Amino acid sequence: MSxxxxxxxxxxxxxxxxxxxxxxxxxxxxxxxxxxxxxxxVLMELLLPFWLILIWKFPDFRPKRSWITWGLxxxxxxxxxxxxxxxxxxxxFWGDVERLLGFFHIFHFFLLYLYIITxxxxxxxxxxxxxxxxxxxxxxxxxxLSGDKIGTIGNTAYVSGYMLFNxxxxxxxxxxxxxxxxxxxxxxxxxxxxxxxxADTSGAIIGLGASLLLLLFLFGxxxxxxxxxxxxxxxxxxxxIAxxxxxxQYQQDWFQKNPFLRDLSVNKNxxxxxxxxxxxxARDFSAHPLLxxxxxxxxxxxxxxxxxxFFNYALxxxxxxxxxxxxxxxxxxxxxxxxISYGSIxxxxxxxxxxxxxxxxxxxxxGEAGNGVRELLVLAALLAAYFIQNLAVFDSFAxxxxxMMVLAYLVFLSRPITEEEDLLPSVSSIxxxxxxxxxxxxxxxxxxxxxxxxxxxxxMMNRVIDAxxxxxxxxxxxGFLAYHRAFALxxxxxxxxxxxxxNIVVNDPTIFARLAETxxxxxxxxxxxxxxKNISYNPFDSLAQMQAAQLYDIGARYYRxxxxxxxxxxxxxxxxxxxxxxxxxxxxPLYFIKAQIQTSRGDLQGTEKSxxxxxxxxxxxxxxxxxxxxxxxxxxxxxxETYTDTCLDRRPVSLSPExxxxxxxxxxxxxxxxxxxxxxxxxxxxxxRDPLLYVNLAKAELAAGNFTESLNxxxxxxxxxxxxxxxxxxxxxxxTASTSTSTIPIE
Numbered sequence: 001m002s003x004x005x006x007x008x009x010x011x012x013x014x015x016x017x018x019x020x021x022x023x024x025x026x027x028x029x030x031x032x033x034x035x036x037x038x039x040x041x042v043l044m045e046l047l048l049p050f051w052l053i054l055i056w057k058f059p060d061f062r063p064k065r066s067w068i069t070w071g072l073x074x075x076x077x078x079x080x081x082x083x084x085x086x087x088x089x090x091x092x093f094w095g096d097v098e099r100l101l102g103f104f105h106i107f108h109f110f111l112l113y114l115y116i117i118t119x120x121x122x123x124x125x126x127x128x129x130x131x132x133x134x135x136x137x138x139x140x141x142x143x144x145l146s147g148d149k150i151g152t153i154g155n156t157a158y159v160s161g162y163m164l165f166n167x168x169x170x171x172x173x174x175x176x177x178x179x180x181x182x183x184x185x186x187x188x189x190x191x192x193x194x195x196x197x198x199a200d201t202s203g204a205i206i207g208l209g210a211s212l213l214l215l216l217f218l219f220g221x222x223x224x225x226x227x228x229x230x231x232x233x234x235x236x237x238x239x240x241i242a243x244x245x246x247x248x249q250y251q252q253d254w255f256q257k258n259p260f261l262r263d264l265s266v267n268k269n270x271x272x273x274x275x276x277x278x279x280x281x282a283r284d285f286s287a288h289p290l291l292x293x294x295x296x297x298x299x300x301x302x303x304x305x306x307x308x309x310f311f312n313y314a315l316x317x318x319x320x321x322x323x324x325x326x327x328x329x330x331x332x333x334x335x336x337x338x339x340i341s342y343g344s345i346x347x348x349x350x351x352x353x354x355x356x357x358x359x360x361x362x363x364x365x366x367g368e369a370g371n372g373v374r375e376l377l378v379l380a381a382l383l384a385a386y387f388i389q390n391l392a393v394f395d396s397f398a399x400x401x402x403x404m405m406v407l408a409y410l411v412f413l414s415r416p417i418t419e420e421e422d423l424l425p426s427v428s429s430i431x432x433x434x435x436x437x438x439x440x441x442x443x444x445x446x447x448x449x450x451x452x453x454x455x456x457x458x459x460m461m462n463r464v465i466d467a468x469x470x471x472x473x474x475x476x477x478x479g480f481l482a483y484h485r486a487f488a489l490x491x492x493x494x495x496x497x498x499x500x501x502x503n504i505v506v507n508d509p510t511i512f513a514r515l516a517e518t519x520x521x522x523x524x525x526x527x528x529x530x531x532x533k534n535i536s537y538n539p540f541d542s543l544a545q546m547q548a549a550q551l552y553d554i555g556a557r558y559y560r561x562x563x564x565x566x567x568x569x570x571x572x573x574x575x576x577x578x579x580x581x582x583x584x585x586x587x588x589p590l591y592f593i594k595a596q597i598q599t600s601r602g603d604l605q606g607t608e609k610s611x612x613x614x615x616x617x618x619x620x621x622x623x624x625x626x627x628x629x630x631x632x633x634x635x636x637x638x639x640x641e642t643y644t645d646t647c648l649d650r651r652p653v654s655l656s657p658e659x660x661x662x663x664x665x666x667x668x669x670x671x672x673x674x675x676x677x678x679x680x681x682x683x684x685x686x687x688x689r690d691p692l693l694y695v696n697l698a699k700a701e702l703a704a705g706n707f708t709e710s711l712n713x714x715x716x717x718x719x720x721x722x723x724x725x726x727x728x729x730x731x732x733x734x735x736t737a738s739t740s741t742s743t744i745p746i747e
Contacts, residue, residue, distance in 0.1 A: 006054035010119035013047050018136045022152050028461040029097045029496055032154025036397050037100040038454050044108040045450045049442035051115055057428050063117050066411045067348035072110055074341035079103050079295045082334045086294010088538040097496040109400045116408040127176055130169045137166035138188040141195035149198045158396040160204030163196040165402035168382035175371045202263050203392030211385035218377045224363040269313040274324045280305025281332045292335035298323050301332050303542040303584035308617040326390035352414045457491040464497040471504050476514035480523050498530040502547045509554045542583035549576035553597050573597050588614045588621050622650035630656045648678040677704055691721035
């Protein structure tokens, strides 16, 4: 084939790859991620034989030397090295399904970069590539605006990053388009801005604002016309003063009631949890300064340095597998070597940028003569926005893809002036026979890689989803069979699939009761084997050890009548939870699990010690007094009353039914209305079918002034016991009369 055909194959495929952002296959685990990344991997791998033959057969198409390319190679090399020196090779090299950002997947973005700098050799090619990207982003913006703000991307932070890049791509296109034909790009910008602000990601909003200020600064420095420079400086300082004055009013009521402004503050909970995470990373850095813990292994740092004050800001999403700061994530997991090599990419980009600025004459001239420098200023603002956004988040499929485009465009712009954009047909360095043989060989090798590392994981995820569906529908035997089939494929991404089954068993141990008696031990042993495989990747994984401890404890309770087997499982459970606590000593819920294990072993002194350790870590954790109330009730210690009171004042979800029933009478006798209401609500939340409970709940809600809740409870009481309907109807009449609402009949 001719060079032009190979080039067109690469170009068409890259245009098609822009549509991957819309792929969303519900039959996969983490479909927003896996649908895109696996499809992208397949496409990039299929293109590799064509790219290799093109640069082999036609030497003129080989990528020219660029410091940007060497920066990318250096960074990838640092990542690869950390895979072997880190704590979990599987996670570093292959990643997990939730992110799919291991070295293997990151490398495919480097392939994209190579294909682009090889195939896109004319300014017209880039015009159409940026146009296609903006069109795709516009459709994504419509999807975001017409429905859920995560669109087909799956995360508001990713949506914001995607829009951020394409907003600036649209501006680049405006500079290259006659004013009469600019209107589509203005429409695209409006759509993307609406989607961008609907996604409402603080880091991206700050990144966009800072990049616009940088643009004003650059125009103030480089505009050839004096009035433009003056106007830029005036706007810049006006913007800075306005921002300062705005945020100086943070404590004002009007500021706090504005969710957009409040979310931009460093005082919001999500920023505080990230700050605790970053402080932990700083404390941990001295343990692995050069090569880090291994790419993608931030979780081990987060767990080891976990601060119990985290729970003051969040009770859910307490496991961070990323630092939510790209620089901290990189230096933590790949060390100084990774950070320096990552920085070399942007140092090379800056070197290329300044070289181009000198080439274009350094100043922004009036008219089309200044478009080259204007374009450079836009690129600088874009990279600044991306960099600042990543100080509060991390890269994703959308941002990696767009970043490769920007870096490749800088390489294109930096080509020697004497180099022709559209190469004449090169002289072939291999014969047609050799070309066919090599293309066939490369394609065969790639197909093997594609099937093993992309198709088989795809099939595994499909089977896991099927298995999960069986389990959810109560078909345990079919579910276990489907899980066996899924993991028989033995893919490097099995970890997350195994975790779905482990979570099912931990959350509902009665799943085994739906199996034939002869299969219970077999399937339980199988589940244990999956937990141990996950632990084998990294024995210091606190979450994996916690899951194993819970599973061993389930086994111990199942075999309670067989002392020898009980002791084996119970000992393993205690050892696993101790390892989990050692890996994350300040994580309070781990002590609750240990206390449960110790209680089942009859070690009540150990139970008390574990619960008091949890209380000492953070006295404000809402569940600790509930756990202590349950414990002191078990040993008939009067302290259970005090802890029950505190529990009901907080979040009483784990207070045992026995304790709840006992204190109910005390609160009635003492006329403790707030705690009585909390107790009734707790009992009702457990789907109690006692109609009298809902009658009392209705009265308690009414006493607290909660008219809607009172009405709902009364109606529910009548639904449970039709004989109560006349009394409830009278209650509703009095309630609606007191609240000036119409009576709601009970049918």
